[in-house]
Amino acid sequence: MHPEKAPDQAAAPNLGQTVALPQFLAAAGQLTLDEQRLIVDQALAMLQDVYVHLPLKRAMHAIDPLQSLRLLQRQLAGASAPIPERKFHNQMISVFVSLRDLHTNYILPSYFSDYIAFLPFYLEEYFDAQDSTQCRYVVSKMIAGFTHPQFKPGVIVKYWNGVPIERAVEINADRNAGSNPDARHARGLENMTIRPMSMSLPPDEEWVVIGYEAGGKDLEIKIPWQVFRPDPQNGVAAGSSANSAVARAVGMDLLTETVRRTKVSLFAPQVAEKARSLKRSQNYGAAPSDPGAAASAMPDIISFRTVNTPSGTFGYIRIYSFAPSDGQDPETFVDAFFNEIVRILDLLPQNGLILDVRGNGGGIILAGERLLQLFTPRRITPERFDFITSPLTRALVDKYDDLKPWAPSIDQAVATGAAYSQGFPLTPEDSANAAGQRYPGPVVLITNALIYSTTDIFAAGFQDHGIGPILGVHGNTGAGGANVWNYSYLQQALPDAFQPLPKGVSMRVALRRSTRVGPMAGVPLEDLGVVPDEIHRITRNDLFNDNVDLIAHAASLLARQKVRTLDAALSGRQLSLTTRNLSRVDLYLNGRPAMSLDVTDGAARIDLPATSAPLRSIRLDGYDRNELAVTRTLDLTS
Numbered sequence: 001m002h003p004e005k006a007p008d009q010a011a012a013p014n015l016g017q018t019v020a021l022p023q024f025l026a027a028a029g030q031l032t033l034d035e036q037r038l039i040v041d042q043a044l045a046m047l048q049d050v051y052v053h054l055p056l057k058r059a060m061h062a063i064d065p066l067q068s069l070r071l072l073q074r075q076l077a078g079a080s081a082p083i084p085e086r087k088f089h090n091q092m093i094s095v096f097v098s099l100r101d102l103h104t105n106y107i108l109p110s111y112f113s114d115y116i117a118f119l120p121f122y123l124e125e126y127f128d129a130q131d132s133t134q135c136r137y138v139v140s141k142m143i144a145g146f147t148h149p150q151f152k153p154g155v156i157v158k159y160w161n162g163v164p165i166e167r168a169v170e171i172n173a174d175r176n177a178g179s180n181p182d183a184r185h186a187r188g189l190e191n192m193t194i195r196p197m198s199m200s201l202p203p204d205e206e207w208v209v210i211g212y213e214a215g216g217k218d219l220e221i222k223i224p225w226q227v228f229r230p231d232p233q234n235g236v237a238a239g240s241s242a243n244s245a246v247a248r249a250v251g252m253d254l255l256t257e258t259v260r261r262t263k264v265s266l267f268a269p270q271v272a273e274k275a276r277s278l279k280r281s282q283n284y285g286a287a288p289s290d291p292g293a294a295a296s297a298m299p300d301i302i303s304f305r306t307v308n309t310p311s312g313t314f315g316y317i318r319i320y321s322f323a324p325s326d327g328q329d330p331e332t333f334v335d336a337f338f339n340e341i342v343r344i345l346d347l348l349p350q351n352g353l354i355l356d357v358r359g360n361g362g363g364i365i366l367a368g369e370r371l372l373q374l375f376t377p378r379r380i381t382p383e384r385f386d387f388i389t390s391p392l393t394r395a396l397v398d399k400y401d402d403l404k405p406w407a408p409s410i411d412q413a414v415a416t417g418a419a420y421s422q423g424f425p426l427t428p429e430d431s432a433n434a435a436g437q438r439y440p441g442p443v444v445l446i447t448n449a450l451i452y453s454t455t456d457i458f459a460a461g462f463q464d465h466g467i468g469p470i471l472g473v474h475g476n477t478g479a480g481g482a483n484v485w486n487y488s489y490l491q492q493a494l495p496d497a498f499q500p501l502p503k504g505v506s507m508r509v510a511l512r513r514s515t516r517v518g519p520m521a522g523v524p525l526e527d528l529g530v531v532p533d534e535i536h537r538i539t540r541n542d543l544f545n546d547n548v549d550l551i552a553h554a555a556s557l558l559a560r561q562k563v564r565t566l567d568a569a570l571s572g573r574q575l576s577l578t579t580r581n582l583s584r585v586d587l588y589l590n591g592r593p594a595m596s597l598d599v600t601d602g603a604a605r606i607d608l609p610a611t612s613a614p615l616r617s618i619r620l621d622g623y624d625r626n627e628l629a630v631t632r633t634l635d636l637t638s
Contacts, residue, residue: 021117021206024227029111033082035502040076042498043092043106043507044069046490049392049497052482052513053101053526055419060527063098089201096199100179100527102253102452103484103510105199110504113198116262117225119208120146123157123192127537129549137165137189139212140543141267150214151221154544158218159211160192168192175200179527182449182474187255190450194266196258202227230265245402246330249365249426251453251483254508256361257323264300275300279325285336292347297340300325304344307354309555315348315441316551317341318356322363322454334367338435341371345439350565352558353439354551356446358473362453365483369427372461373435375443377621377631380432380465383457383525384423385483385512389413392497393421399493423515426483436619437631442561443468444554447532452478457514459530464518469557472532473550481525482510566622566630575606581624588619 031039047054048066057063072091075083082088089108096106107113122141128134137157160168173188195203207224264272278284278297285298296302301321307314319341324333345353353375362368372380387393387406394410397403409422425432445462447455447470456477463470487507491498501507516523536553565580579585579599587594589611597606599622608615616637622630 018226018228021202021225021227024115024117025202027111028085029109029503030085031082031088031109031503031505033076033079035505036082036088037073037076038499039092039501039505040069040073042487042501043095044073045392045497046487046507046509047104049390050388050396050490050509050511051104052386052388052420052510053099053104054388056513056524056526057099057101061098061100065095065098068095068098086201093200097175097177100177101482101510102177102179102183102255102478102480103251103482103508105177105254105508107198107487107504107506107508108201109502112201113196113504113506115197115227115229116258117195117197117202117227118262118266119193119223119225121151121153121193121223122263122267123189124543125189125538126540126543129539129541132537135166136540137169138540138543143266144269148221150219151210151212152214156213157210158213159209159220161205161209162211178449179479180449180476180529182476183452183478183529186449186474186478190256190259194259194262196255196262197227198258199255230262244331245400246334246364246366248400248402248485248489249483250485251362251365251368251457251480251514252323253361253452253478253480256359256450256452256478257321257363260320260359260361261300271299275325284325284328285333285340287339287343291343294347296344298337302337302340302344304348306349307551307555309552311552311555311559312352313349314352314354314555314558315345315350316354316356317344317348318358319360321360322365322367322458323361324364330364334364334370337367338370342374342435342438345374350439350441351563352441352555352561353443354446354554354558355443356547356554357451357455357458358446358448359450360452360455361450361478362455362457362480365454365457366427366431368454368458369432369461371458372465372467373433374438375462376465376467377437377628378465380429380461381517382425382427382429382432383461383514383517385426385514386423387421387512389418389421392494395497396490396493420513426512436633440566440630440632441563442558444557445470446550446554447472447474447477447530449474449476449478452480453482453484456480456525456530460514460516460520460525463530464516464520466518468561469534470530470532471550471554471557472535473538475535476529476531479525479527479529481514481528483512483514484508485511562624562629564622564624564630566620566632568618568620568632568634570618570634570636573608573610575608575618577604577606577620578602579604579622582622582629583625584623586621586623588617588621590616591619 092106120143121139124140125137139155157165169188173184176184176187178184178187203225207222209222211220304317307316324330369382389410397406405424406421447459514525536550539549541549562581567578569576580601585599586596618634620632
């Protein structure tokens with residue numbers, strides 16, 4: 001059987017110039033010997049003195065990245081010419097991949113990292129609805145402009161360059177730094193057709209021969225790799241300047257976020273254009289003039305709708321990212337993001353909510369942790385973060401006021417021998433609780449192995465505070481538990497220790513590790529992740545019918561939980577209450593306890609006691625027996 005060549009492919013809409021892989025490689029650059037030496041020296045200093053997970057990674061993965069870098073350092077010291085470009089980058093990538101840490105990366109020179117290699121389709125897996133052990137790989141999406149009479153969405157892929165597809169995905173998974181088998185597999189599959197060249201070299205092959213099944217026949221097609229430079233460029237590392245505490249509190253898998261944005265550009269150009277249009281009009285993230293507008297103000301990272309399922313009608317919100325757009329101020333983003341979620345919650349059914357964060361690689365940690373309060377009456381305790389103790393981290397915490405709380409415990413480590421500093425939250429506890437509960441109904445969270453960092457932290461907080469069940473597409477999350485800093489942040493803060501890197505080369509490092517709270521207090525999130533309460537294997541029906549089986553499974557979990565109601569309205573000094581599935585309501589006037597009422601389902605009117613000061617707020621705590629079940633606050637100042 002001879003492979004059929006794919007038809008010529010037009011560049012996808014709204015993208016920069018698209019070129020064939022050989023044409024791209026011919027224009028790539030070359031590092032000098034001195035530049036290679038500098039890169040290795042700085043990588044060694046970074047991993048040795050500030051990388052917070054080094055003890056954990058050495059123990060869990062039986063690796064010695066420092067020795068690998070020392071050997072490379074020795075090789076370069078005696079060399080008279082640079083190591084061939086591809087070989088050098090492969091050696092550096094290998095050291096960083098061995099860490100199994102998607103926060104800690106080697107970023108290739110800009111003549112690679114500014115570009116993305118892609119094939120004109122997207123590959124996904126699904127499982128037989130009756131037998132979850134039977135996995136199939138299917139073409140789920142095509143780029144506009146690429147057409148073929150047989151190779152189209154829905155065909156089953158069986159071979160990749162002659163290798164059975166299961167093995168091809170497994171080989172690609174081993175090239176990825178996921179910290180657990182689920183995470184490596186998910187990233188290996190995601191990167192089969194989209195290869196950002198920020199952390200991986202261009203594909204070895206110039207084209208791919210794909211064996212597939214269509215119409216009961218086994219067929220082949222030959223498709224060349226293409227390369228493009230995204231427009232706008234991929235500035236997804238949340239800025240290059242550590243100019244605020246919020247900007248320094250990033251937790252993100254750069255590769256997953258890059259792939260997410262690429263998928264929007266390639267496969268949902270209408271969404272990308274809508275987001276660009278809002279940005280051009282300076283309305284991106286801004287509160288709509290109509291608070292009831294059914295369209296998201298951040299369409300590329302938030303979508304929502306009402307879903308009808310066999311278990312009932314519920315709300316559904318998909319959060320694709322916690323990262324700001326290119327050039328967007330992180331603090332402005334956090335407020336706009338939070339306010340948009342609050343607005344959306346008011347538009348959805350109040351009897352149950354499905355929160356879907358699959359594929360969310362993270363972003364600003366405050367943006368994730370601040371959301372938790374909206375779904376529970378309990379007080380939120382943000383996760384704790386700590387540094388590894390070293391002379392460089394001690395020097396670093398003196399550079400910014402928000403880092404100074406960590407200084408005493410790093411000093412004390414000289415005497416105690418402690419490997420880690422004391423832990424402090426990155427999200428201020430007041431901010432994590434200022435708004436309080438806004439959604440009274442039960443909530444289910446959907447996760448997969450592609451969620452990482454801020455999204456891992458969000459999922460951990462969701463579980464640690466008992467907000468609701470977690471439904472996983474995989475058996476674990478991406479298991480990323482850290483605050484990540486770009487190399488440029490280190491270089492700005494400690495210029496004597498970290499020198500500028502050449503030709504756009506960069507690195508990222510997990511600087512502060514996160515530990516969980518509540519029942520799992522003190523347990524690190526890195527490598528361990530968040531294990532879901534139940535697992536749903538994606539079906540073919542999910543892939544081609546808007547996740548219908550997944551949503552039905554989540555809805556069945558909602559249907560098992562109590563729906564509680566605590567509605568209140570004030571008229572003069574009389575409060576009208578409507579309650580359901582509550583036995584007691586406690587009232588606080590201007591933050592002070594005022595009265596406690598036994599209630600039954602239905603409506604009641606209550607005369608409020610007099611207060612010495614004007615009435616500014618009423619907080620109502622609803623209990624189911626002795627358990628705080630729902631909280632409602634009336635702000636009377638506006």
